[in-house]
Amino acid sequence: MSEQKKVAVLVGAAGGMGLATVKRLAADGFKIAALDLNTAAVAELIAEAGIDGKAYRIDASKQENCNQVVEQVVRDFGKIDVLVNLVGWTLTSKFLEEKRDYWEKLVGINFFPVLFMTHAVAPIMIENGGGKIIFVTSDAAKVGSGGEAVYAGLKGGVVAFAKSVAREFARYNINVNCTAPGPTDTPLEHDQDPEVVARRIKIIPFRRWAKPEEQAAAVSFFASDSSDYITGQVLSVSGGLTMS
Numbered sequence: 001m002s003e004q005k006k007v008a009v010l011v012g013a014a015g016g017m018g019l020a021t022v023k024r025l026a027a028d029g030f031k032i033a034a035l036d037l038n039t040a041a042v043a044e045l046i047a048e049a050g051i052d053g054k055a056y057r058i059d060a061s062k063q064e065n066c067n068q069v070v071e072q073v074v075r076d077f078g079k080i081d082v083l084v085n086l087v088g089w090t091l092t093s094k095f096l097e098e099k100r101d102y103w104e105k106l107v108g109i110n111f112f113p114v115l116f117m118t119h120a121v122a123p124i125m126i127e128n129g130g131g132k133i134i135f136v137t138s139d140a141a142k143v144g145s146g147g148e149a150v151y152a153g154l155k156g157g158v159v160a161f162a163k164s165v166a167r168e169f170a171r172y173n174i175n176v177n178c179t180a181p182g183p184t185d186t187p188l189e190h191d192q193d194p195e196v197v198a199r200r201i202k203i204i205p206f207r208r209w210a211k212p213e214e215q216a217a218a219v220s221f222f223a224s225d226s227s228d229y230i231t232g233q234v235l236s237v238s239g240g241l242t243m244s
Contacts, residue, residue, distance in 0.1 A: 005029055005030060005031045005052065006029070006030050006031070006081035006082065007030065007031045007032075007033060007073075007077045007078075007079055007080050007081050007082070008025045008030040008031070008032055008033070008081065008082040008083075008084060008223060009033045009035065009070075009073060009080050009082065009083050009084065009117075009121065010022060010025070010032065010033070010034050010035060010084045010086060011035045011036075011058070011060050011083075011084065011085045011086060011087055011113055011117055012035070012036060012060070012085065012086035012087035012088065012113075012136075013032075013034035013035055013036045013042045013055070013086065014034070014036035014037075014038050014039060014040075014041045014042045015036075015086060015088075015186060015187070016184070016185070016186030016187055016212045017086055017136065017181070017184060017186055017212045017215045017216065018034075018036065018042070018086045019041065019042060019045055019212070020211075020212035020213045020215065020216040021084060021086060021212075021215070021216040021219050021220075022034050022042060022045060022046070022051065022053070023045070023049065023051075023216070024213065024216035024217065024219070024220050025082070025084075025216075025219070025220060025223060026049070026051040026052065026053065028220055028223070028224065030052075030081075030082065030223070031052045031053055031077055032046070032051055032052065032053030032054075033053060033054060033056060033073045033076070033077060033080075034046065034053060034054070034055045034056065035055075035056045035057075035058040035060070035069060036055070036056075036057070036058065037057065037058065037059055037060075038057075039055040039056065039057050042055045043055035054076060056069050056072065056073065057069075060087055060112070060113035060116065060117065061108035061109060061112050061113060061116075062116075063112075063115075063116040063119075066113070066116040066117050066119075066120050067116075067120050070117070070120040070121055070124070074124060079124065079128050080121050080124050080125060080128075080131065081125070081128070081131050081132065082131060082132045082133075082134070082223045083117060083118070083121045083125075083131070083132070083133045083134070084134045084136065084219055084223070085113055085114050085117060085118075085134070085135045085136060086136045087109060087110070087113045087114075088109065088110055088136065088137075088138065088151075088155075089105075089106070089109045089110065090106060090110070090148050090150075090151035092147040092148060092193040092196050093147060094147065095149040095150065098150070102150075103150050106150050106151055106154060107154060110151060110154040110155065110158070111154045111157055111158065114135055114158050114161060115161070118133060118165060121133070122165075122169060122172075122174065125169075125172065125174050126169075126172045126174070129172075129173060130172060130173030130174055131173075131174050131175075132174070132175050132177075132222060132223050132227070133162075133165075133169075133174060133175065133176045133177075134176075134177055134178070134179065134219055134222045134223060135158050135159075135162050135176075135177075135178045135179075136178070136179050136181065136215070136219065137155045137158050137159055137162075137178045137179065137180050137181075137234065138151070138152070138155040138180055138181060139180045139181065139182045139236055139238045139241055139242050140152035140155055140156075141155035141156040141158065141159045141178075141180060141234070142156075142159075142180060142234070142236070142242050142244065143242055146196075147193065147196055158178065159178055159180075159234055162176050162177065162178050162232065162234075163176075163232045166231040166232035167232065169231075170231055175222070175227060175228065175230060175231040176231055176232065177222045177227065177230060177231060177232070177233050177234070177235070178233070178234040178235070179215065179218040179219060179222070179234075179235050179236075179237055180234050180235065180236045180237065180238065180242075181210060181215050181237050181238065182200075182204065182210060182236065182237065182238025182239055182241040182242070183197065183200045183201065183204065183209050183210065183238075183241075184209055184210040184211070184212060184214075184215055185209040185210065185211060185212065186212060200241075203241065204238065204239040204240065204241045205239055205240035205241075206239035206240060207239075208239065210237060210238070210239060214237060215237055217237075218235055218237045221235075222235075
């Protein structure tokens with residue numbers, strides 16, 4: 001593998017947006033460390049597409065496991081230039097009918113991986129002289145989402161966290177930004193209540209879901225040199241669903 005290539009770590013790489021982002025960043029010239037709890041799909045993609053990368057199994061809700069995997073990535077690749085957190089999950093339900101175990105699962109999937117991976121990777125970037133951190137959040141973080149109250153709150157927390165560490169890390173030449181996908185054609189979206197999905201599509205100016213590749217394009221921009229003077233920002237990729 002060429003030493004000139006930058007190294008991108010993608011957490012949640014086996015999801016619909018994750019696989020699209022693996023392909024996009026590989027096409028951009030990055031070496032890829034693809035992290036997921038289920039690695040079969042991304043390992044197959046890496047092998048079939050001839051991607052310069054490796055799949056790693058991780059439970060990103062566990063800090064010790066995040067630290068271990070990051071250490072292994074550095075041993076394998078020598079550095080980390082870009083961190084992309086794509087992990088996300090929710091169901092559609094009424095807040096007053098939800099139980100604590102569901103909330104704890106949401107926190108473990110949607111918030112802890114952001115904290116743990118940033119905590120593990122940022123010191124490596126500082127030592128290397130800089131880097132890019134990108135959190136894939138949700139437009140729900142901006143405007144809320146009926147039936148996804150806790151998920152929206154956690155994604156809003158990710159946005160606030162991103163802006164905060166963006167201020168802390170700028171002195172180290174580390175950019176921290178977020179993408180905020182709207183409804184996207186992924187298995188997660190297909191798991192939602194069809195009536196909720198239909199209502200969402202009806203209010204999207206383009207009247208369709210985003211393609212995973214369109215979400216990957218936004219990540220590609222924030223990972224590129226073109227975003228070197230941009231930090232603490234949230235880019236909606238939602239077909240005009242939100243315009244603020």
